[in-house]
Amino acid sequence: MSVYLDYNSSYPIDSRVLECMIDIYENVIGNADSRTHNFGKNARIVVENSRKQVASILKINSDEVFFTSGATESNNIAFQGLKDYANQTNKKHIITTSIEHKSILETTKRLQKDGFDVDLVSPDLSGRISAEDVLSRIKNDTLLVSVMHVNNETGIIQPIKEIGEAINDLDVLFHIDATQSFGKLVKELQETKYDMLSMSAHKLGGPQGIGALILKKKRYKLPPIKPIMYGGQQEHGIRPGTLPVALIAGLGEACKIAETEYKSNMKKCQAIKERLYKILEESGLNYAYNGNQKYAMFSTLNVCFEGVSSEALMLSSKEFCGISNGSACNSKSYNPSYVLDAMGISSSQIENSIRISWGHEVSIDDIERSFQQLLETAKKLVW
Structure with missing residues (x-):
């Protein structure tokens, strides 16, 4: 049996979430923006209940x-x-990092063509950026x-709390891409000061195709965001288009479950990681972790096996485990990881690195068996 170990790409949907969605698909057939009948009203009730569930896990409105x-x-x-606001205020300087998701890096490239000045902060070998480095560029x-x-x-977990605290009283907006932490590092997100936050449901056991943008009010006003698409007044004009009621319900249900279970989930994932550490120590392979494990998420391991091509290892092990060597958005490209490159890791080490990511549902016995097979395969591929 093959064990799925690519949770950072997409988390398997929780059966309770799926049941919730099926119920909505079967029993709530209206458009949430239809105001002339109860079918629309019932759909709107589902949407607003889900909005409250997302808000609850973040402790926001x-x-x-x-x-x-x-x-x-x-x-x-x-x-x-923010383009209109930037042009009105002549504030066109953006600070982000060189290890962001491509949806940010490619967007900033586009904005540079429109006259924006973009600073990219790089991490050191730990994989962690310096809060002081970020703040010094403001x-x-x-x-x-x-x-x-x-x-x-x-x-690797970045120092968002320190950055948010320092920026809070400045006339600067702070955005967090919380795709990998939402529903997991719950307390830290609740305690962090920010203006905007992005997330996806399918990273915490929800359905693919739905997520949220959090726009926090400051002095009763939302951040000065204007829509980038047109055609409707849904979501107060921020994001037009018919609301996918069942997907939204699935996101809400995933948030409700995570808010209740995130602490126990974290303990299960950490126990798995400790076991993988021990197996690696006993493997006899030459290996190195990419990123300081002191700051690493409890459900992710990025490791280099000296002399073992990651491509060869993934192809040779796909019958018993599903792993990756980077972001799914780059999976069709065989270019070296830009994240590991930005950390200063050598090209040979990058080419020999894989990412393993898991969730609390994975049996520790199953992952141990699969990981042992992976390591035995790696030994055969050492050149």
């Missing part, structure tokens, strides 16, 4: 939650939606600081 198709769209709205015309909370390739 429900009118600060805006549904999108996922974090990629949320990131695009957060950046491109200028009078700085519009936005954006930092991914947990890197999707290395699992």
Whole structure:
């Protein structure tokens, strides 16, 4: 039996979430924006209940939650939606990092063509950026600081609390890409000061195709975001289009479950990681972790096996485990990981690195068996 170990790409849907969605598909048939009959009203009730569930796990107000198709769209709205405000205020300086998701890096490239000044902060070998480095780059015309909370390739947790605290009293917006941390590092997100936050449901056991952009009010006003698409007034005009009621219900249910179970889930994932550490120590292979494990997520391991091609290892092990060597958005490209490159890791080490990511549902016995097979395969591929 093959064991799925690519949770950072997409988390398997929780059966309770699926049951909730099926019920909505079968019994709630209206358009949530139809105001002339009860079918629309019932759909709207489902949507607003889900909005409250998303708000609850973050301890924010429900009118600060805006549904999108996922974090990629949320990131695009957060950046491109500020263009009018930037032009009005002449604040066109953006600070982000060189290890962000491509939905941010490609968007900032587009904005540079429109006259924006973009600073990219790189991490050191630990995989972690310096909060001081970020803050030292703030200028009078700085519009936005954006930092991914947990890197999707290395699992390294970034210092968003320190950055948010320092920026809070400045006339600078702070955006967090919380795709990998939402529903997991719950307390840390609740305690962090930010203006905007992006997330996707399918990273915490919800359905693919739905997410949210959080726009927090400051002095009773939302961040100055304008829509980047047109055609309707859904989501207060921020994101037009018919609301996918069942997907939204699935996101809400996933948030409700995570809010109740995230602590126990974290303990299960950490126990798995400790076991993998021990198996690696006893393997006899030459290996190195990419990123300081002191700052690493409890459900991600990025490791280099000396002399073992990651491509060869993935192909040779796919019958008993599903792993990756980076972000799913780059999986069709055989270019070296830009994240590991930005950390200063050598090209040979990058080519020999894989990412393993898991969730609390994975049996520790299953993952141990699969990991042992992976290591035995790696030994055969050493050159």
